[in-house]
Amino acid sequence: MGIDYIIATIIKIVIVMLVFSALAGFGTYFERKILAFMQRRLGPMSVGPYGILQIMADGIKLFTKEDIIPTSAVDKIFKIAPIITASTAFMAAATIPFWPDFTIFGYRVQPIITDSSVGLLYVIGVMAIGLFGVLLGGMASSNKYSLISAARSSAVFLSYEVITGLALLAPIMLVGSLSLVNFNAYQVGGISNWLVWKQPMAFILFWIAAFAETGRTPFHLIANDHEIIDGFGTEYSGMRWGLFFIGEYANMFFISFVIVLVFMGGFGDGSVLSALAFLGKVAFFFFFFLWTRAAWPDVRPDQLMWLCWKVLMPLAVINIVITGFVVMF
Amino acid sequence: MFEAIAFYIFSILTIIMFYITISTKQPLYALTSLGAGMILISGFFFMLGADFLGVVQIIVYTGAIMALYAFGMMFFNTTKEIQEPRHDSGAVVTLSTVAAILVIMIFVGPIIGDKMVSLYPPLQGATNTQSIGMVLFTKYLVPFELAAIMLLVAMVAGIVLAGKKMDRSLTLMTEEEIAMEQEAKNKVLV
Numbered sequence: 001m002g003i004d005y006i007i008a009t010i011i012k013i014v015i016v017m018l019v020f021s022a023l024a025g026f027g028t029y030f031e032r033k034i035l036a037f038m039q040r041r042l043g044p045m046s047v048g049p050y051g052i053l054q055i056m057a058d059g060i061k062l063f064t065k066e067d068i069i070p071t072s073a074v075d076k077i078f079k080i081a082p083i084i085t086a087s088t089a090f091m092a093a094a095t096i097p098f099w100p101d102f103t104i105f106g107y108r109v110q111p112i113i114t115d116s117s118v119g120l121l122y123v124i125g126v127m128a129i130g131l132f133g134v135l136l137g138g139m140a141s142s143n144k145y146s147l148i149s150a151a152r153s154s155a156v157f158l159s160y161e162v163i164t165g166l167a168l169l170a171p172i173m174l175v176g177s178l179s180l181v182n183f184n185a186y187q188v189g190g191i192s193n194w195l196v197w198k199q200p201m202a203f204i205l206f207w208i209a210a211f212a213e214t215g216r217t218p219f220h221l222i223a224n225d226h227e228i229i230d231g232f233g234t235e236y237s238g239m240r241w242g243l244f245f246i247g248e249y250a251n252m253f254f255i256s257f258v259i260v261l262v263f264m265g266g267f268g269d270g271s272v273l274s275a276l277a278f279l280g281k282v283a284f285f286f287f288f289f290l291w292t293r294a295a296w297p298d299v300r301p302d303q304l305m306w307l308c309w310k311v312l313m314p315l316a317v318i319n320i321v322i323t324g325f326v327v328m329f
Numbered sequence: 330m331f332e333a334i335a336f337y338i339f340s341i342l343t344i345i346m347f348y349i350t351i352s353t354k355q356p357l358y359a360l361t362s363l364g365a366g367m368i369l370i371s372g373f374f375f376m377l378g379a380d381f382l383g384v385v386q387i388i389v390y391t392g393a394i395m396a397l398y399a400f401g402m403m404f405f406n407t408t409k410e411i412q413e414p415r416h417d418s419g420a421v422v423t424l425s426t427v428a429a430i431l432v433i434m435i436f437v438g439p440i441i442g443d444k445m446v447s448l449y450p451p452l453q454g455a456t457n458t459q460s461i462g463m464v465l466f467t468k469y470l471v472p473f474e475l476a477a478i479m480l481l482v483a484m485v486a487g488i489v490l491a492g493k494k495m496d497r498s499l500t501l502m503t504e505e506e507i508a509m510e511q512e513a514k515n516k517v518l519v
Contacts, residue, residue, distance in 0.1 A: 117458060129387065131396060132364060135399050136360075
């Protein structure tokens with residue numbers, strides 16, 4: 001492990017951080033625009049052409065807004081909580097390959113921070129730690145809406161982690177590896193080799209669970225505006241609230257990458273065309289998050305738990321048993 | 330060299346985190362620092378090349394156990410400091426004795442470790458996950474299955490203890506059934 005490896009890794013980390021922080025900002029713009037078009041509105045239009053500079057205005061507002069900390073809150077935990085959400089979202093990206101290997105200035109670049117042998121498990125595990133940001137933020141705010149949101153978040157995350165894990169187990173059994181690069185290699189050779197055809201049930205279960213893991217509509221109970229204000233974010237203002245937002249959007253991007261890498265063929269054989277198709281697929285899954293938000297209402301908490309434990313979990317277990325038999329014989 | 334730097338950073342941070350856990354009076358500080366300490370321990374697994382165990386440490390201890398602790402703490406007012414009434418000198422004596430023995434063992438450990446021979450050396454070319462699977466399903470098959478049965482028993486017991494009116498679901502009931510149930514309840518009150 002030489003010094004060049006360390007430098008290369010640090011450069012990769014900085015690039016991933018910068019690109020996805022910026023994308024989180026663009027994500028809010030896309031979300032507002034897409035929601036607006038689906039609801040026959042125009043969305044942000046005033047700042048810049050088609051409102052594209054709205055992100056800058058939002059950024060200036062978030063950075064310069066007064067950072068209010070309630071008197072009765074546990075101030076240290078209150079301050080740390082948004083950082084936990086944002087940092088775990090970015091840490092989860094460490095084992096995701098964002099582009100096939102390429103050569104630049106004579107260096108062979110692997111656009112993945114570390115190709116660990118347990119990549120997939122790491123992504124899911126670290127993403128699940130993001131729960132603590134919401135949980136601690138809600139508990140430290142000393143606000144009853146925040147507390148309700150914290151309780152809901154831990155219930156939802158703990159339940160849907162089970163679905164995520166069980167749904168991914170079947171593809172893992174087929175591929176025989178936890179590395180996302182190996183997942184990609186397994187599916188090289190066209191659309192017919194994608195895992196989604198072999199594991200349609202796992203794909204749908206994981207996709208549903210992805211909505212819960214990122215806390216998006218229809219599972220947006222942790223910050224349900226019409227009943228618990230903004231949930232864990234009620235007491236937050238300025239950039240601390242912005243960090244929660246960056247974490248949520250980064251999670252949406254990273255989970256889209258994971259869905260595409262595991263089920264939809266990833267970047268295929270590594271040619272430029274298939275790599276662009278890879279980004280296109282990721283963009284579609286990100287778009288689907290926004291589409292669902294425009295089209296679906298939220299479900300009730302009891303419906304959410306019913307769906308998790310009485311519908312999705314048995315299906316996931318049956319899927320694993322069937323896959324096990326197929327792999328064995 | 331980088332390994333040494335990482336080791337010292339991780340160990341100092343781990344000790345600080347666990348010290349905060351036991352010394353603070355604020356339950357949220359204790360919860361947060363315990364969770365952080367558990368994650369920092371996974372750093373040691375990664376440094377030793379045991380990637381799988383490192384990730385499992387994160388998922389099981391921080392993702393599952395700590396989250397359950399936090400879920401339990403919903404029932405307290407976590408913003409208030411807690412005054413512990415007990416000052417048991419017996420516990421202090423026992424704990425410091427155990428700590429002293431542990432320190433001795435830490436220093437003696439490398440001497441014993443040099444003489445140890447691995448009975449089941451890791452297979453050449455097998456990844457971390459594969460070697461764990463092989464050991465788990467050959468040498469430790471019986472303990473593994475026993476643990477599985479114990480977990481199953483605990484799960485069934487948990488469901489039986491916690492589940493009241495398991496056959497009743499508001500989601501599956503029709504409006505009339507809910508209305509009838511509500512009426513029956515009102516009659517009892519009258």
